[in-house]
Amino acid sequence: MSRSIDLAVIPGDGIGQEVVTQGLKVLNAVLPQDVKLETKEYDLGAQRWHRTGETLPDAELEALKGHDAILLGAIGDPSVPSGVLERGLLLKLRFAFDHFINLRPSKLFPNTATPLAGRPEIDFVVVREGTEGPYTGNGGSLRTGTEHEVATEVSVNTAYGVERVVRDAFARAAARPRKKLTLVHKNNVLVYAGHLWKNTFDKVAAEFPEVTTDYLHVDAATIFFVTQPERFDVIVTDNLFGDILTDLAAAVTGGIGLAASGNINPTGAFPSMFEPVHGTAPDIAGQGKADPTATILSVALLLRHLGYEAEAARIEEAVSADLAERDGQSARTTDEIGDALAVRVAS
Amino acid sequence: MSRSIDLAVIPGDGIGQEVVTQGLKVLNAVLPQDVKLETKEYDLGAQRWHRTGETLPDAELEALKGHDAILLGAIGDPSVPSGVLERGLLLKLRFAFDHFINLRPSKLFPNTATPLAGRPEIDFVVVREGTEGPYTGNGGSLRTGTEHEVATEVSVNTAYGVERVVRDAFARAAARPRKKLTLVHKNNVLVYAGHLWKNTFDKVAAEFPEVTTDYLHVDAATIFFVTQPERFDVIVTDNLFGDILTDLAAAVTGGIGLAASGNINPTGAFPSMFEPVHGTAPDIAGQGKADPTATILSVALLLRHLGYEAEAARIEEAVSADLAERDGQSARTTDEIGDALAVRVAS
Ligand SMILES: CC(C)[C@H](C(=O)O)[C@@H](O)C(=O)O
Numbered sequence: 001m002s003r004s005i006d007l008a009v010i011p012g013d014g015i016g017q018e019v020v021t022q023g024l025k026v027l028n029a030v031l032p033q034d035v036k037l038e039t040k041e042y043d044l045g046a047q048r049w050h051r052t053g054e055t056l057p058d059a060e061l062e063a064l065k066g067h068d069a070i071l072l073g074a075i076g077d078p079s080v081p082s083g084v085l086e087r088g089l090l091l092k093l094r095f096a097f098d099h100f101i102n103l104r105p106s107k108l109f110p111n112t113a114t115p116l117a118g119r120p121e122i123d124f125v126v127v128r129e130g131t132e133g134p135y136t137g138n139g140g141s142l143r144t145g146t147e148h149e150v151a152t153e154v155s156v157n158t159a160y161g162v163e164r165v166v167r168d169a170f171a172r173a174a175a176r177p178r179k180k181l182t183l184v185h186k187n188n189v190l191v192y193a194g195h196l197w198k199n200t201f202d203k204v205a206a207e208f209p210e211v212t213t214d215y216l217h218v219d220a221a222t223i224f225f226v227t228q229p230e231r232f233d234v235i236v237t238d239n240l241f242g243d244i245l246t247d248l249a250a251a252v253t254g255g256i257g258l259a260a261s262g263n264i265n266p267t268g269a270f271p272s273m274f275e276p277v278h279g280t281a282p283d284i285a286g287q288g289k290a291d292p293t294a295t296i297l298s299v300a301l302l303l304r305h306l307g308y309e310a311e312a313a314r315i316e317e318a319v320s321a322d323l324a325e326r327d328g329q330s331a332r333t334t335d336e337i338g339d340a341l342a343v344r345v346a347s
Numbered sequence: 348m349s350r351s352i353d354l355a356v357i358p359g360d361g362i363g364q365e366v367v368t369q370g371l372k373v374l375n376a377v378l379p380q381d382v383k384l385e386t387k388e389y390d391l392g393a394q395r396w397h398r399t400g401e402t403l404p405d406a407e408l409e410a411l412k413g414h415d416a417i418l419l420g421a422i423g424d425p426s427v428p429s430g431v432l433e434r435g436l437l438l439k440l441r442f443a444f445d446h447f448i449n450l451r452p453s454k455l456f457p458n459t460a461t462p463l464a465g466r467p468e469i470d471f472v473v474v475r476e477g478t479e480g481p482y483t484g485n486g487g488s489l490r491t492g493t494e495h496e497v498a499t500e501v502s503v504n505t506a507y508g509v510e511r512v513v514r515d516a517f518a519r520a521a522a523r524p525r526k527k528l529t530l531v532h533k534n535n536v537l538v539y540a541g542h543l544w545k546n547t548f549d550k551v552a553a554e555f556p557e558v559t560t561d562y563l564h565v566d567a568a569t570i571f572f573v574t575q576p577e578r579f580d581v582i583v584t585d586n587l588f589g590d591i592l593t594d595l596a597a598a599v600t601g602g603i604g605l606a607a608s609g610n611i612n613p614t615g616a617f618p619s620m621f622e623p624v625h626g627t628a629p630d631i632a633g634q635g636k637a638d639p640t641a642t643i644l645s646v647a648l649l650l651r652h653l654g655y656e657a658e659a660a661r662i663e664e665a666v667s668a669d670l671a672e673r674d675g676q677s678a679r680t681t682d683e684i685g686d687a688l689a690v691r692v693a694s
């Protein structure tokens with residue numbers, strides 16, 4: 001385990017800066033004295049784009065490569081045309097650093113408000129593919145803007161890409177008490193991609209006889225997310241289905257304010273990137289109203305990825321304990337939540 | 348209004364036959380004496396495929412064209428490889444008959460069990476595109492079965508196809524009391540298709556100044572489906588997003604046993620097809636346990652499409668009244684539910 005962490009920080013837009021500040025506060029508080037934390041902030045996002053027209057210049061992409069990991073707040077603003085920052089910055093980072101594991105745990109913490117009646121026990125993790133599928137940007141538009149326009153989007157799926165994420169998901173399932181893995185796809189309609197996913201899943205399953213497996217179409221999966229979320233342990237799915245399912249998962253487990261994610265390259269060839277699932281929430285930006293918990297939980301994923309398992313667990317326990325005590329309390333500011341969690345992890 | 352209905356019936360597999368029987372029972376009961384109902388059953392589905400290898404022969408496709416409408420139960424069986432019947436029969440019909448409006452109303456009826464706490468008021472309709480998007484079968488697989496396999500799925504979107512469904516959705520929204528239309532897509536990632544959808548939506552919106560409009564990414568939409576479903580009135584979206592969202596909508600409004608759908612060609616060039624959203628449920632087939640309500644509500648959509656508005660409304664009111672009285676009652680058989688609704692619509 002390295003006793004220093006060289007962290008790139010991309011606060012981004014909207015509430016990004018606020019939540020990242022709290023994430024770093026908790027990170028500083030949880031790290032043992034002898035671990036040297038260095039951070040370097042990168043000014044990327046909507047303001048930079050407005051100022052310079054740049055989303056992610058090559059020099060900065062190069063510089064980012066040198067860090068141990070990246071902490072990202074949120075990217076995007078209504079003033080920027082849709083897709084510019086997503087494709088030019090956020091997805092560019094995921095693709096350039098080959099973040100093929102998009103890890104998104106979902107847990108219903110005590111005392112958090114779920115829209116589901118009966119408060120089912122929810123504790124699953126979605127392993128979303130991060131570098132293929134409909135996210136490749138492989139599409140185009142012909143006769144654009146005319147009544148004869150044809151616009152296409154190509155979902156690209158490779159045996160190489162599917163197998164590595166499926167294998168990772170099996171390993172994660174094998175390491176959990178329930179040892180259950182569900183593949184979610186739509187192989188009755190998207191038959192080419194669907195067969196590749198299903199065949200790969202079945203092949204890798206043979207190497208993990210201890211893991212119970214299951215297959216669901218994505219439409220059926222959404223039903224179970226609200227009627228029987230307790231049935232899920234680990235889910236592996238493609239980039240787009242994973243995007244949709246993890247927002248729904250966040251909603252049923254108390255909201256997007258608690259949903260953490262890691263864009264992970266397990267080979268270590270490039271730095272992995274950790275970010276809350278939520279967006280920039282421009283409507284509440286700068287008001288100290290944003291819940292930094294998702295970012296703080298993303299810091300836990302970051303620590304686990306770098307080998308600091310005890311510290312990661314300490315953050316997760318602190319969040320759990322903090323939420324358990326929130327009941328009936330008045331709303332706290334972004335800063336107060338960060339402070340409370342920093343105190344808990346330090347003690 | 349035609350005073351005769353020439354109906355094609357495709358019971359299909361699993362519980363298909365059972366629910367269709369009840370649908371026809373209620374249809375017979377609700378129709379005025381002077382309307383002549385003729386039905387012709389088509390033996391299509393898993394059994395036929397096992398027997399003959401056929402999914403939908405040209406002669407039957409031709410014959411189906413001659414009917415005023417089609418009532419379909421459910422198609423599919425675990426014994427048939429995934430995709431064979433979906434692509435070869437169900438989707439073939441939707442595409443051959445140019446069913447570009449896939450209409451899926453969602454309403455939380457009284458006394459039905461919703462997984463949502465607080466029982467929000469839910470009454471919206473999803474207008475799902477039915478002939479384009481990722482459903483075109485436009486994909487392939489290279490080096491299939493090897494470690495170098497590449498599988499693609501192409502989402503095809505045309506100005507022609509998008510505009511007609513968007514226009515239909517605006518007209519539906521304009522005819523409803525709340526007059527609100529939400530476009531759901533993922534235009535920050537699927538930028539080519541997304542821009543076509545968004546630009547078309549904005550263009551048509553100018554013709555419907557009385558309709559309030561809204562845009563949501565599909566991932567965010569799933570959040571609102573469980574946290575604020577009352578915010579939706581009419582939703583227009585692409586084929587795949589519509590598939591996913593309508594299952595989720597069914598789940599939050601009391602289950603897939605109540606979700607009706609119409610595959611509609613509003614031009615009348617081909618017969619429209621009405622079917623419950625649910626599948627064949629082989630685990631309960633033949634046991635009289637299936638809820639035929641979704642099929643019966645699909646019959647209401649069928650009647651409305653053919654101009655029998657009063658009869659359609661009578662079925663919907665009967666279902667609402669029937670559900671309102673179900674509370675605390677013991678479970679009823681498929682037949683009993685059909686009987687109860689037939690009695691109600693007749694009186
Ligand atoms: C902002 C967007 C590009 C992104 C995605 O679709 O992956 C977001 O929704 C997420 O889930 O991280």
Ligand SMILES: CC(C)[C@H](C(=O)O)[C@@H](O)C(=O)O
Pocket residue numbers: 188189219433437438590624
């Ligand atoms: C069975 C399948 C092809 C179909 C679809 O994906 O459209 C079903 O899920 C539906 O929603 O009607």
